[in-house]
Each structure stands twice: as C-alpha cells, then as structure tokens.
Amino acid sequence: MSWDQLTPLLWQAAGETAFMVLITLLVGGFLGLALGLGLYLTRPGNLLGNRFVFAVLNLAVNVVRPIPFIIFLVALGPLTRAVIGSTIGIEAFTFAMCFMATFVFARLVEQNLVSIDPGVVEAARAMGASPFRIVRTVLVPEALAPLILGYTFLFVGVLDMSAIGGYLGAGGLGDFAIVQGYRQYDWAVTAVVVVIIVLIVQAVQWLGNILARRALRR
C-alpha cells in the first residue's frame, strides 16, 4: 500500500492507541493509587493496619502482576464479557488494560509511600489529623515526585500493553505495525511506527521528569 492509503490508517491507529492508553491511565491510575494506598495503610503497624485486609490485597497484587498480559487477557475473558458484554473489541481490551494497570500501579504507589518518613505521619496523627486527611495532605504531597515518575513508568507499560490490541481486534499502533508492516514485509512501515512510539515515550518521560523535578524543588 502507498503512504497515501496508509496515512489515514495510521491516524486511525494512533487514535485507537490514544483512546486505550488515556482511558487506562485515567482509570488504572486512579484505582491503582487507591489500591496502593490501601496496601500501604493496611500494612500491619501502619495507619489502618489490618493483617487480614493487607494479606488479601497483597496476594491479589502478587498474583495478578506477574501474569503475562496476553494470557491475562484470556483469563479475564468471563469477567470482561460480564462487564463489557463482549470479549473482543477496543472496549473489552481497554477493560483488561485498566485491570492490569491498576495492579501494576498499586505496587509502584505502595513502594513510593513506604519511603516516606513515618515520623511525619506520626506528627500529623499527633496533631489530630484523620487518616483520610493524612492521605490527602501528607502521603500524596510528600511522595509526589516519585509518584509522578511512577506514573510516567506506568505510561510506558500501558503503551507496551496496548501494542497487542490486535489480538482482540482493538487496533492501535501496534496492530498497524504488524498488519501493515510485518505481514506485508514492509519494513518502512514498521520502522515509522517504532519511531513514532519511541518519540512519544521520550516526550512523556521528559515531561514526567520535569514535573517530578518541579515537585521536588522545595
């Protein structure tokens, strides 16, 4: 195919990737933050220490995270059908991505929170702050820089996951590179997609670094 025909397809693929990645970053970022906070807070000895809840959350994260995403897609099938109504298409695929991103980000969040000096949490507690207030005014602000870097890292991971969207007919840049490039022996197409993805990752990483540095400048 000529670039005249390919260009609109490339745009469409880019749009699909943008849809998948942005939704996942939004939903997975929010739920991952919540789950990560849950892990941190319920760890025995912490603010809402609860051995049982922590064990359940911890196990869930440990079980889900290492599953290769392509297998996870299949395993999640029944749930995807129940929620989305179908196991294929961009919505079904994005659902699975949100799921995985939540668990990946949860661990990143928890690890960043652990690095906060417990003394400042204690000080806030001594001043009568409630756990919710401590989350809002101590934990998140104090860990903001590493959280931003973690979120940047999540972006790269999500972009990576989105590359196999073709398996569920979700389209996207990865699918475009395989269908229009690899299978057509058109290395130029593959190369263009690779360059585009590298540029996006570079841009996002650069932005993340800047924001994190700004959060640290204090």
Added chain:
Amino acid sequence: MPAATGAAAGSIVRFEGASKVFPGRGRGAEVRAVDEVTLDIREGEIFGVIGQSGAGKSTLVRLINALERTTGGDVVVDGVALGALNEARLRPVRAGIGMVFQQFNLLASRTVAGNVAYPLEVAGWSRSRREARVAELLDFVGLAEKAGVHPSALSGGQKQRVGIARALATNPRILLADEATSALDPETTRDVLNLLQRVNRELGVTVVVITHEMDVVRSICHRVAVMDRGRVVEVGEAYQVFSAPAHDITRRFVATALRDRPSPEVLERLRARHTGHIVTVGVDEVAGSSAVLTRTLREHGVDGTVVFGGITEVAERPYGSLTVELVGDPAAVEAAVVALRAVTWVDDHGTAARPHEVTTGDVVPFDEPAADPAGRPNLGAPRRPRLGGGLFGGPTGYTEGNEL
C-alpha cells in the same frame, strides 16, 4: 528559679497504673514497654522523663496523646480518661496536645509557614485567622523571615523552632518533647531549651521532656521521673532526685552526665601521682559550698589539694563533687574525714599504699554515650592537675563555675 513546683498545682496528666504491652515480633516474647505506671504531672511544670534507651520513655509519653493506647490501667488528661475514647474522639484530644520530635518531622512539601499552619487547618481555622496566627508564632520563635522557605533550607535548630511553633499553634496546654534536643549541637540545644522554658513561663504550658541528657534535666526540669524497664523507679523534684539519688539508674545517670567522680582508671592514675589520702567529697546545697570543706580541713590541720572533680548546677543549685588529696597526720586526716561525713557524703579511696575500694562513684555508661556532643564542658578531665601551690580553697571557693 524553677518556681512552678508548687504542690498546690493540680495534676494535668495522671497515669493510673498505666501499662503498654507490645506483642512480641514474630515468635519473640511480648514487651512490657510501660509497666503499671502511676504518676502525676502537675499543671504548669516542666516535667522530665529520663532513663536508658529502651526504658519506655517514648512509649510513656505517647500514652499521653494516645499515639499508643494503654493495654492496662488508664491515662487521664485534663480530667478526660483516654481509655474510654475511640479513635475519632481521641483526635480532638490530640489536637489539644503539642508534640515535638527528635527528628523534627516537618513536611518537606510545605514551607515553614505551611508547616505551622497544618494543625490550624486540621482544627478548621479560617485562612485569615491561620495567617495571623502563623505570623504570631513565627515571631515568637524568632523565624518570621523564614516563613516562605522550605524546611530543607533550615539548620537543625531552626527546624526544631518550626517544630515548636507548629506544636504551639492551637494553644495547647501540654507540650510533649521527645528527645527534642538530641539531634542538636550543644549551643543550639541551649537555644531550644531556653525556648521551651519561655513556652512554660510565658504561655503557662505544661512541658513534658524526654531526654537522656543531664544538661536538659538540670537546666530546665522542675521534676523528673526516672524510668527503668518500663517502670518509674524514682520521681520527685529534680534537685532532690539528683542530690540524693535513691536508685542505681539515677546514680549512674548523674555520674556519667556530670563526670565529676573518678572512674577506677582515673583513680589508678591519681594514686600514681598523689601519695596522700584521696577522698571524694560531695558538694551540694545541703552540704554547703566547698568553703565548708576548706574550713573543716583547716580546723584539723590537714592540707587539701583538689585533684579531680566538678561542680555544676541542677535546678539552678550547686551540685557535684571534688576529689581531694589530703596530706597531714594520719589521725588528723581520719578525724577530718569523719567531720566531713557529718555534713556531706564522702568516698574514702584510701592512700596509694593502702587503697580502699569504693564503688558508689563507678561510672557505668548510662545511655547512648556516642550521642554526647563534643563541645560540652568536660568536667571530668583534670585540666590543671594541681591548683596553685597545692593549697585547697581560695577566696571564692569553687562552687560557682564549671571549671576548676
């Protein structure tokens, strides 16, 4: 003068057989961090808690603002029994008690003003009232010009001032200070102690200080409790406790912190240098100044040479000991020692030829000796082994200063 020791003052914190038992980690045995402590802290005083590392000082003080809950007994703060309150009802109690920490525990993400404003936000103050109060507090601690900087740009002493301003923000009636000066150099320690004293005097705040530093206790505390393995083994007026320590732990604390008593090694060297009869004589308010010592020796025709020792102040009264070489007729020396025993305590080390073993002055490391800042006056080291001409005493005696 430490005036607010009045027995008439009511109790603001009362421990009623309070215990805190931590479950053992893993398969370890449980830890009785605080063991059935009954104690009153009086309104308006500066109360010291001393003891070795791990004695339970921090846990005891954290029971006051319920950062730790009692596992037995109860703690009554300002008439409110904490044991009966749930977590949500404890929050207002905590908000009414200020706390400062060894590591300051300031929020790195907020400016100095933002840190001081934090408890006011928690307490629901309006923005305009917050700003006025923050300005007032920073003024009080002398950091008005640092309002806009982040804590990372401050020195340790400045950070602790911010910590104190933050702790005072909501006008608490109690201020808890857990090793508040232990991370500071001696000079900064003085500043912070002076500030705590001002808080107590000018604002009438009851201050509870945990410390392993004698300097802290002896300069600002009205009363002290001595802790050992979760128990309060001694409590009373600071001067009383230190001039007549009833418990071994207290004696060690005093001896190590003051370093006025010769250790066995020092005694060994003293005996090598001085062939006369060596005694260590207590100097305190009750026993009078070293003038009494001088007079007694003169009356018995005995020459005294100060070879070791130091006198300092506890609760603004003289306190310490002098180790003296006595030279004279053996019977006269004996009589002089007896006469001295009538007014103060005396450790008789004997002579080089016939040494006596005395254990009361033994210096056993008390607590975190490594934390001892270098610049502190070293009372123990005999800077001038012999004083002018071998005569003991002088026109003013030696009770006033730290130096010999």
